[in-house]
Amino acid sequence: MPTIDPTAFSAALLAWYDVHHRDLPWRVSPRQRAAGVRADPYRIWLSEIMLQQTTVAAVKAYYAKFLARWPSVADLAAAPEGAVLAEWAGLGYYARARNLHACAKAVEGEHGGRFPETAAALKALPGIGDYTSAAIAAIAFDEPAAVVDGNVERVVTRLQAIDAPLPGAKPLIRNEVAALTPRERPGDFAQAMMDLGATICTPTRPACAICPVRPFCTATKTAEAERYPVKAKKAAVPARRGAAFVAVRGDGAVFLRKRPGSGMLGGMSEPPTTAWSARADGALGEAAAPFAAEWRLVGEIEHTFTHFKLTLDVWHAAVTGDPAIDGWWSGPENITAEALPTVMRKVLKAASIGTAGTDRRAAEPQTKGKRLHGTG
DNA sequence: AAATCGTGGTA
DNA sequence: TTACCAAGATT
Numbered sequence: 001m002p003t004i005d006p007t008a009f010s011a012a013l014l015a016w017y018d019v020h021h022r023d024l025p026w027r028v029s030p031r032q033r034a035a036g037v038r039a040d041p042y043r044i045w046l047s048e049i050m051l052q053q054t055t056v057a058a059v060k061a062y063y064a065k066f067l068a069r070w071p072s073v074a075d076l077a078a079a080p081e082g083a084v085l086a087e088w089a090g091l092g093y094y095a096r097a098r099n100l101h102a103c104a105k106a107v108e109g110e111h112g113g114r115f116p117e118t119a120a121a122l123k124a125l126p127g128i129g130d131y132t133s134a135a136i137a138a139i140a141f142d143e144p145a146a147v148v149d150g151n152v153e154r155v156v157t158r159l160q161a162i163d164a165p166l167p168g169a170k171p172l173i174r175n176e177v178a179a180l181t182p183r184e185r186p187g188d189f190a191q192a193m194m195d196l197g198a199t200i201c202t203p204t205r206p207a208c209a210i211c212p213v214r215p216f217c218t219a220t221k222t223a224e225a226e227r228y229p230v231k232a233k234k235a236a237v238p239a240r241r242g243a244a245f246v247a248v249r250g251d252g253a254v255f256l257r258k259r260p261g262s263g264m265l266g267g268m269s270e271p272p273t274t275a276w277s278a279r280a281d282g283a284l285g286e287a288a289a290p291f292a293a294e295w296r297l298v299g300e301i302e303h304t305f306t307h308f309k310l311t312l313d314v315w316h317a318a319v320t321g322d323p324a325i326d327g328w329w330s331g332p333e334n335i336t337a338e339a340l341p342t343v344m345r346k347v348l349k350a351a352s353i354g355t356a357g358t359d360r361r362a363a364e365p366q367t368k369g370k371r372l373h374g375t376g
Numbered sequence: 377a378a379a380t381c382g383t384g385g386t387a
Numbered sequence: 388t389t390a391c392c393a394a395g396a397t398t
Binding site: 053054055057058090091092093094095096204263265266303304305306307341342343 | 379380381382383384385386387
């Protein structure tokens with residue numbers, strides 16, 4: 001494997017970054033940085049947690065909402081977990097939101113309200129692992145930590161034509177990044193590597209012709225950049241099936257409950273659902289309902305998670321009394337603020353529970369989910 | 377240490 | 388439609 005001159009490499013990369021960096025809400029631009037503006041650790045941390053396995057486009061609106069509602073780590077630490085989960089609803093990987101809140105409380109309770117300033121200390125906090133600890137340390141505290149995300153893995157495996165498949169090649173990649181990371185401007189270097197991966201060294205059809213570090217790249221010499229990184233193929237996702245029961249009161253309120261605090265959609269809200277059987281053929285009738293009511297099958301929804309595809313039969317009932325299980329009634333004016341993950345919003349939509357306005361019976365054509373015509 | 381954990385966009 | 392991907396962490 002050829003050795004890259006770190007000084008020449010980072011000079012080329014940073015010169016490109018100074019001109020072509022992305023403008024992002026949580027970012028301090030190189031111009032601002034040179035003028036002495038420091039990144040706010042809270043904002044860097046918040047954005048990094050949100051950006052884990054999540055696109056910049058999806059994060060922007062959530063970042064703005066969180067920052068407006070909780071401008072400081074103290075504000076976030078003082079919030080109820082349920083409020084954080086509700087604000088996170090729709091962004092996915094909900095353990096991130098639980099850990100976000102736990103981390104804010106740890107910073108307040110154990111670190112005097114200030115984020116620790118080294119990657120090693122940051123990594124001890126909830127939700128902060130190898131990547132995030134290095135990123136915060138580099139961007140907010142100028143520590144020359146090796147920042148390795150998916151972008152960097154792609155860039156480095158191409159630079160060095162690393163044929164070893166991921167994730168086994170991670171230690172090798174990390175060492176390469178550590179060797180390349182400069183003492184000066186380590187935060188800009190990390191962000192430059194990620195911007196390069198996001199805009200030039202893309203997964204498909206990389207723009208090698210305009211790449212600022214092309215002279216250092218082995219893979220592009222043989223036009224093989226697109227072959228990297230090498231990854232093992234993923235297994236096909238199995239199918240599961242279950243049922244959801246949407247009870248509606250006369251005033252339009254829907255009965256919701258809180259899911260267990262850990263595991264799938266941990267801590268999030270839902271209309272009561274059955275367990276999700278590994279068998280895709282599980283014919284679940286109203287006998288599976290959590291409480292007796294005049295249940296009527298009104299539709300079904302499909303939702304694909306990371307490791308399985310779920311089909312839920314959607315049952316609906318008009319209810320007068322209170323169910324004998326834990327939960328609460330959520331009125332039409334409150335439903336959008338509930339901690340409902342996307343799959344559960346699909347369920348409510350299939351049961352004609354609107355998320356806008358109060359007329360849940362509005363004749364809105366069903367664009368998603370199969371509308372069934374039961375015995376009416 | 378392989379499995380678990382969401383969602384939306386795109387080829 | 389299917390498959391893969393996007394600033395990974397936890398157990």
